[in-house]
Amino acid sequence: MFLKMIKNDFNRNKLVTITVFLFITMAVILAASATNNIANLIQGMSNFQKRAVPADITVMHAGDYDQAEIDRFTEQYRDHIAMQETMVLQNIDGSNIHFGQNQTMAGTIQDISFVVQNKNFDFILDLDNEKLNVNPGSAAVPIYFMEKYDLEIGDHIAVKSGGYNKEFIISDYARDFEMNSPLTSSKRFVIHQDDYNEMLKMQAGELEFLIEFKLKETGDSAAVQNAYQESGLPANGPIIEGKIFMLFNAMSDMIVALVIILISILLIVIASLCIRLTFLATIDEDIREIGVMKAMGLAKKDIQKVYLNKYRFISIAAGLAGYLLSFAIVNLLNSHMRLYISSDLTGSLKYILSLIAPLLVYLMIVMYCKSILKRIDKISAVKALRGDIMESGKTGKYSFPLLNNKFFSTNIYMGLRDTAKRFKLYRLLFVIFIICTFIIILPVNIYNTIHSPQFSTYMGIGKQDMRMDLRRTDTITEDFIKLQEELKNDHDIEEFAPYKTSSYQVKNEDGSWNTMNIETGDFSLFPLTFLEGRAPEREGEIALSFANAAKDGLNKKVGDEVTVRTGRKEQTLTVTGIYQDITNGGKTAKAHSSLGVNEEAILWYIVSLDLAEGVSIQEKMDYYQNAYRSAQVNDIEEYTQQTLGNIIDQMFVVVIGGISIAIIKAVLITALFLRMLLSKDMSQIAIMRSVGLTLKQIRQQYMAGTLMVLLLGISIGVLASDLLGEWLVSLAMSSMGAARIDFIQILWQTWLLCPLALLIAVGLTIFVSCRTAVKGDLSVVLRS
Structure with a gap:
C-alpha cells in the first residue's frame, strides 16, 4: 500500500517529485564530494608521509x-x-x-x-x-x-x-x-x-x-x-620543521576543499528551502484531502505518515544516488592530489565520511516535514476544507493604488504591487537567488584575486614590474654589485631597490632562540600592504609577518621589541608593522638595512624594479636574463603564476562548477516556485481572465514581480559575496599567513557577465513557466 501511494503521488506530481529528487541528489553529491576530498587528502597525506619518512628538522647550509x-x-x-x-x-x-x-x-x-x-x-x-x-x-x-x-x-x-x-x-x-x-x-x-x-x-x-x-x-x-x-x-640557511612540509603539501588542495565545503553548505541550505517550498506546495494542493481525512477522524500521526513516508523514501533514494555519484564527481576535484600526493586514493575513510552528507540531508528533510506538519495540526477540518495554509503574507500598510503609478505600464505595476504586498511569500525565492549569486560570484572573486599580480602583496612582495633573484653562487656578491651599477645607468629603469635575505637568530618569549629569514633594504619604494603599522624606515626597526607576530610565533604587537642575534652580537629592534605572507610557512620579517647582513647565512639577493613608461617588460627581462645567467628574472605576474599555479588551475574548475550548479538550481527552483504560486492563484487568474485580461497581460504581471525579486537577489548576492566572502576567505587563510584578503574584482565579470548569465537563464524559465501555467480551461477553474 505504501509503495502504491508513492507511485500514485509520483504520477500525479511528476515534476515536483523529480525536482525534489534532483535537489536532494545534487546537495548530497556536493557535500559527499567535499568530505570525500578531505578524506582522500587525510589518507593520501598519511600514506605519502609514511612512505617518504620526511625529516622532522631540516637545516639548510652552504x-x-x-x-x-x-x-x-x-x-x-x-x-x-x-x-x-x-x-x-x-x-x-x-x-x-x-x-x-x-x-x-x-x-x-x-x-x-x-x-x-x-x-x-x-x-x-x-x-x-x-x-x-x-x-x-x-x-x-x-x-x-x-x-x-x-x-x-x-x-x-x-x-x-x-x-x-x-x-x-x-x-x-x-x-x-x-x-x-x-x-x-x-x-x-x-x-x-x-x-x-x-x-x-x-x-x-x-x-x-x-x-x-x-x-x-x-x-x-x-x-x-x-x-x-x-x-x-x-x-647558514633556514631551519625548517617537518610540519611546514605537511602544510605546503596540503595547502592547495585544502584551499579548494574549503571553498567546496562552503558551496556545499550553501547548497544544503538551498535544498532545505526547496524542500520546504515543495512540501508547502504539495500540502496546499492536498488541503481539501487533508480536511476530509481530519473529518473522517484519522489520527494526526496517520496523516503525517502519508507525507513523511513519501519524503523519507525520496530522500533515501536521492541520498543513495548522490552518495554513489559523488565518487565519480570527486575525480574532477582531486586530479592535483592524485598527481602530487597519491595516485591510489582507495582508502576506506572516504566511504565512511561521505555517508555524513546523505544522513544529514535525510535528518534535515524529516525535521522540516515534521515542523510543517505541526502547522496542519492547528487547522480545523472545516478550515482545511474551505481554504489553504499557504502563507499569503500580511497585507501591506500601503495598498499601492494604481493612480500612483507614473513610471510603469499597468500590468508591470500590478505585478510589482502584488510582489510587494505578498513579499513574505516571495522571500524564499529571494533568499535562494541571493545564495545562488553568492555561489557564482565568490569563486570568481577568489580566482581573480589569486590570479592577479596584486596578489603578490600576500606573498610578502611589494607591487613591481620585474623581480630578479640571485641565488647563492661563488660570484653572487660580485654579480649583485655589478647589477646595481648597471641598473643605475639603465634609463629604461624608473626605479629599483636591492634586498638581501639572511638567516638570523631571534629570541622567543621563553628566552630560547629560533632561526628566522629577515630581508633588509629600503621598503619605501615598493611598499607592502600592512595589516598594522608601517614598513621599517629607520635604524633599529623591523616589520613582522602575520604568522610571526601571532601568539604561536613571537607574540608581538606594533611597538614591541624583538631581539635579533648576528653571530655573537645581539640587537634590539622595534616592531613597526605587521604584514601578510603565505610563503616560507608565513614566518618572515623585513628590517631596516642598518641591521646589517649575516654574511655567513646569506640566502639570496633580490632586486625589485619598475620600468619607464613604454618599455617592453619581456625585452628587458630577456636582456637581464642573458646578461646574468645565474639570475632568475620574472615579471611579477609570472612569479605569482609559478608559485600558485596549481591553486589557480583548481580554482578555475571550482568556478565553472559553481556557475553551472547555481544556474541549474536557480532554474529548477524558479520553475517549482512559479508552479506552486500559479496553482495557488488559479482562481485569481480565472477571475482576471473573465474580466477581459489577456494571457499575455497576466503573464506580464507575474514575470514583472518575479524578475524584480531576481534583480534584488542578484544585487544583494553580489554585495554579500564581496563583503561576507572576503571575511570568510580571510578567516580560512589566517592560518596560512594572510589574515585580511581584499578581493581583486573584474567588474564586468562580477557585475555584468555572471549576473547576466543568471538573469537570462532564470528569465527564460520565468517566461516559459508563466506561459504554460496561465493557460487552461477557464470554465473548469471557475466551476472548481
Whole structure:
C-alpha cells in the first residue's frame, strides 16, 4: 500500500517529485564530494608521509661543514634523535638544463638540485609512492617541472655546466614530500650514484647541504633546534620543521576543499528551502484531502505518515544516488592530489565520511516535514476544507493604488504591487537567488584575486614590474654589485631597490632562540600592504609577518621589541608593522638595512624594479636574463603564476562548477516556485481572465514581480559575496599567513557577465513557466 501511494503521488506530481529528487541528489553529491576530498587528502597525506619518512628538522647550509661534529651532536642528543642524514645537493642553474628544441629552464623561480636517494629517511618517491631507484643515465624529474614544461617519460634532458655535459633519459616523475609544492623554492632531480659522482667530480654545480634529523616519538623538536643553534654547528640557511612540509603539501588542495565545503553548505541550505517550498506546495494542493481525512477522524500521526513516508523514501533514494555519484564527481576535484600526493586514493575513510552528507540531508528533510506538519495540526477540518495554509503574507500598510503609478505600464505595476504586498511569500525565492549569486560570484572573486599580480602583496612582495633573484653562487656578491651599477645607468629603469635575505637568530618569549629569514633594504619604494603599522624606515626597526607576530610565533604587537642575534652580537629592534605572507610557512620579517647582513647565512639577493613608461617588460627581462645567467628574472605576474599555479588551475574548475550548479538550481527552483504560486492563484487568474485580461497581460504581471525579486537577489548576492566572502576567505587563510584578503574584482565579470548569465537563464524559465501555467480551461477553474 505504501509503495502504491508513492507511485500514485509520483504520477500525479511528476515534476515536483523529480525536482525534489534532483535537489536532494545534487546537495548530497556536493557535500559527499567535499568530505570525500578531505578524506582522500587525510589518507593520501598519511600514506605519502609514511612512505617518504620526511625529516622532522631540516637545516639548510652552504659552505664548509664537518660531518664528524654533526655525528657527535647526534650521539649527544640520542634521547631525542632517532636518525641523522646529510644530503649533498648539487645546485644547477635552470639555464644550464636543456630539453626539447633548444629549450632551457631559465626563468624558473625554483632552485634546481641534483641528488641521489637517501638511505635512511626523506625518500623521494615515484608516482606509486615507492622509493625511487634510478638507473645510470636516467633521471627522475620533479612533478612541478613535468607539468610546467610538458615533460614525459622517455624524453631527454641535458645538463651543460662549465666543462660538464651529459644527457639523461627521464625514467620517472619524482614525488618529493619536502619539496613537492610550488610554494617551496627548491626542487630535487634524482640521478644514479655514478652519474652523481661524475657531476661532483666535474664541479658542475654549487654544493648545498641538507642536514636532516628524524626524531623519536618522544623527541622534543624545539630542544634539538635550540641545542643545534647554541652548539655553533653549520646553519647558514633556514631551519625548517617537518610540519611546514605537511602544510605546503596540503595547502592547495585544502584551499579548494574549503571553498567546496562552503558551496556545499550553501547548497544544503538551498535544498532545505526547496524542500520546504515543495512540501508547502504539495500540502496546499492536498488541503481539501487533508480536511476530509481530519473529518473522517484519522489520527494526526496517520496523516503525517502519508507525507513523511513519501519524503523519507525520496530522500533515501536521492541520498543513495548522490552518495554513489559523488565518487565519480570527486575525480574532477582531486586530479592535483592524485598527481602530487597519491595516485591510489582507495582508502576506506572516504566511504565512511561521505555517508555524513546523505544522513544529514535525510535528518534535515524529516525535521522540516515534521515542523510543517505541526502547522496542519492547528487547522480545523472545516478550515482545511474551505481554504489553504499557504502563507499569503500580511497585507501591506500601503495598498499601492494604481493612480500612483507614473513610471510603469499597468500590468508591470500590478505585478510589482502584488510582489510587494505578498513579499513574505516571495522571500524564499529571494533568499535562494541571493545564495545562488553568492555561489557564482565568490569563486570568481577568489580566482581573480589569486590570479592577479596584486596578489603578490600576500606573498610578502611589494607591487613591481620585474623581480630578479640571485641565488647563492661563488660570484653572487660580485654579480649583485655589478647589477646595481648597471641598473643605475639603465634609463629604461624608473626605479629599483636591492634586498638581501639572511638567516638570523631571534629570541622567543621563553628566552630560547629560533632561526628566522629577515630581508633588509629600503621598503619605501615598493611598499607592502600592512595589516598594522608601517614598513621599517629607520635604524633599529623591523616589520613582522602575520604568522610571526601571532601568539604561536613571537607574540608581538606594533611597538614591541624583538631581539635579533648576528653571530655573537645581539640587537634590539622595534616592531613597526605587521604584514601578510603565505610563503616560507608565513614566518618572515623585513628590517631596516642598518641591521646589517649575516654574511655567513646569506640566502639570496633580490632586486625589485619598475620600468619607464613604454618599455617592453619581456625585452628587458630577456636582456637581464642573458646578461646574468645565474639570475632568475620574472615579471611579477609570472612569479605569482609559478608559485600558485596549481591553486589557480583548481580554482578555475571550482568556478565553472559553481556557475553551472547555481544556474541549474536557480532554474529548477524558479520553475517549482512559479508552479506552486500559479496553482495557488488559479482562481485569481480565472477571475482576471473573465474580466477581459489577456494571457499575455497576466503573464506580464507575474514575470514583472518575479524578475524584480531576481534583480534584488542578484544585487544583494553580489554585495554579500564581496563583503561576507572576503571575511570568510580571510578567516580560512589566517592560518596560512594572510589574515585580511581584499578581493581583486573584474567588474564586468562580477557585475555584468555572471549576473547576466543568471538573469537570462532564470528569465527564460520565468517566461516559459508563466506561459504554460496561465493557460487552461477557464470554465473548469471557475466551476472548481
